[in-house]
Amino acid sequence: MLNELDVNPQDFESDAADHCYLDDLSQVDETDAEQFLNVGVDTGADGRGGTFIQKDRSVVHCKSCQDGIEMMSISQAAETHGWLGEYLWKNVSPDTDKFTSRAREKPHEGYFIRALPGAKCEHPLQSCLYISKDHFSQHVHNLVIAEEGSELHIITGCATSPHLVSGLHVGVSEFYIKKGARLTFTMIHDWGEKVFVRPRTVTRVEEGGVIVSNYISLKPVGSLQMFPTTHLMGKDAVARFNSVLVASEGSHLDVGSRVILNAPGARAEIISRGITLGGTIIARGNLIGKVAGVKAHLECKGLILNDGLMQAIPELSGHVPGVEMSHEAAVGKIDQREIEYLMARGLDEDEAVSTIVRGFLNVDIEGLPANLQKRLDKAVSETQKDMM
Amino acid sequence: MLQIEELRVEVGGKEILKNVNMEVPEGETHILFGPNGSGKTTLMMTIMGFSGYEVTHGKITFKGEDITHQPIHERARLGIGVSFQRPPTINGLKTRNIVEICAMDQPVDVETLADQLDFSEFLDRDVNHNFSGGEIKRSELLQLMAQRPDLTLLDEPESGVDLESILLVGDTINSLLNKGTKYFPRGRTHKTDRVKSALVITHTGHILDYITADKGQVLYDGVLCCSRNAREILKWIREYGYEECIRCSTN
Numbered sequence: 318m319l320n321e322l323d324v325n326p327q328d329f330e331s332d333a334a335d336h337c338y339l340d341d342l343s344q345v346d347e348t349d350a351e352q353f354l355n356v357g358v359d360t361g362a363d364g365r366g367g368t369f370i371q372k373d374r375s376v377v378h379c380k381s382c383q384d385g386i387e388m389m390s391i392s393q394a395a396e397t398h399g400w401l402g403e404y405l406w407k408n409v410s411p412d413t414d415k416f417t418s419r420a421r422e423k424p425h426e427g428y429f430i431r432a433l434p435g436a437k438c439e440h441p442l443q444s445c446l447y448i449s450k451d452h453f454s455q456h457v458h459n460l461v462i463a464e465e466g467s468e469l470h471i472i473t474g475c476a477t478s479p480h481l482v483s484g485l486h487v488g489v490s491e492f493y494i495k496k497g498a499r500l501t502f503t504m505i506h507d508w509g510e511k512v513f514v515r516p517r518t519v520t521r522v523e524e525g526g527v528i529v530s531n532y533i534s535l536k537p538v539g540s541l542q543m544f545p546t547t548h549l550m551g552k553d554a555v556a557r558f559n560s561v562l563v564a565s566e567g568s569h570l571d572v573g574s575r576v577i578l579n580a581p582g583a584r585a586e587i588i589s590r591g592i593t594l595g596g597t598i599i600a601r602g603n604l605i606g607k608v609a610g611v612k613a614h615l616e617c618k619g620l621i622l623n624d625g626l627m628q629a630i631p632e633l634s635g636h637v638p639g640v641e642m643s644h645e646a647a648v649g650k651i652d653q654r655e656i657e658y659l660m661a662r663g664l665d666e667d668e669a670v671s672t673i674v675r676g677f678l679n680v681d682i683e684g685l686p687a688n689l690q691k692r693l694d695k696a697v698s699e700t701q702k703d704m705m
Numbered sequence: 706m707l708q709i710e711e712l713r714v715e716v717g718g719k720e721i722l723k724n725v726n727m728e729v730p731e732g733e734t735h736i737l738f739g740p741n742g743s744g745k746t747t748l749m750m751t752i753m754g755f756s757g758y759e760v761t762h763g764k765i766t767f768k769g770e771d772i773t774h775q776p777i778h779e780r781a782r783l784g785i786g787v788s789f790q791r792p793p794t795i796n797g798l799k800t801r802n803i804v805e806i807c808a809m810d811q812p813v814d815v816e817t818l819a820d821q822l823d824f825s826e827f828l829d830r831d832v833n834h835n836f837s838g839g840e841i842k843r844s845e846l847l848q849l850m851a852q853r854p855d856l857t858l859l860d861e862p863e864s865g866v867d868l869e870s871i872l873l874v875g876d877t878i879n880s881l882l883n884k885g886t887k888y889f890p891r892g893r894t895h896k897t898d899r900v901k902s903a904l905v906i907t908h909t910g911h912i913l914d915y916i917t918a919d920k921g922q923v924l925y926d927g928v929l930c931c932s933r934n935a936r937e938i939l940k941w942i943r944e945y946g947y948e949e950c951i952r953c954s955t956n
Contacts, residue, residue: 658795672806
């Protein structure tokens, strides 16, 4: 019996059959395509600048449609760019934990995305990491490089096939944001009830660079544990992390972000919204100010709609005078005054609660394509139905 | 329109309204005076049906229907609208969306209404988030303009409003009550031009310079103790204070 918190990669199978490469996205299996759409990956490829799809350990599609934007599998990138070793395993050490070492031992591809200097992504790139084999342990290694003055916008969706019972996903991601570059990274998860997820992400941001990271997990998951770390290395570098989490019964989400502000003028903001419907959410946030003249804010808000545990753990560490850091954490139920205020405007109690929950989860997420925003709104409404 | 009979209300186990009888007929605007803590807001919250205001005796009738124990939203749908003094912030809900909610499926031109209240720039802000006193007033009135209630309950509409805006607030209230035309909401189709009813709570009485009242009443210690011309009451209160007003009425 697997303990939801103590997962061992060795307990899963690390081999899977190959899936054949698809030249054209229209060849994607219909059931798979539907699952992809739920996590924002559109095989109609409307308004997407490039697509990477990995099923189990096979890259089944990979193509960039924009000049100046490279998109390939990590193994192909290693062949193409002799210098890749200067980046791989430099942000994340393989010795970090048993998951990173497993990813080093038994690598299963992953994506490489790079914007050449000054290149600007017109349409978001999409990547999908998909598990279809039951009891498979998928270990991907992703590398994103935004060269000087470039702009990247990536939507990455992770999902499993509908029949899948259990599985493990380990994702090592290393992001490099060079001087004046910008990365908007939106990750949407829709795993299964007995899928265990261990992303390991570290980002380095140079002078004037910006990372905006959005994480959305509304569907059941066995357990998810991640604590991505961002190093703001250059002057005026910026990090913004938003997460929207819903934990249904049996789901265990331990999700946080850490930002280390190492240069003057660096700014960081971490915003987390969690709703538990009987599951557990541990929302962490950690801001570390190493030099004077940095500014950072952390906001953790949680609602408990059924039973369950909602734990907010905000941490601030200032190492010198002249850092400006603050946090705001609140855990509770919906304020009756808000419900009654909306009822006085004509909504019945259920409608009022839905409206408040929708607002609560409505973290302003930059640059989402309209159809994806619509799908997310729909997913939030469905979540509400489960609550009622 | 609104009838209140022998109303007794407890808040947190303490009796606040002790025996209130009141009638607001169709088309009339009544002013409710009273010192702080006299029960004015309790009366309004009870009419709207908020939790924590327990009716232990008596009856509230609206448009002939006993609403004493009806849920809040049914009262709103029947045509009672309220402007709050300190409404809660609703994170993530835009002011534009709450105005649409207030219209209750009736067509509403939010932009035009907001323009009239000089509130357009707030439409995409979260409801009441960091609003100043005056901004809250305008937000509340904007919502009521979309709702067009037959009975409007206003809790201290002039408090926290600067002199410049009080004229706008007054005009909007008149328009809500179909008594003025300056800020008549073009964005909304009207079924009727009937004059609406209102119950206005005021502590200072300043709002009387901007709206026409049909009647004034004084609530003191949970009991209505005076009922006459609103301006006369205000004159007495201003000249002699509430103490005199109470002394006169108890004699």
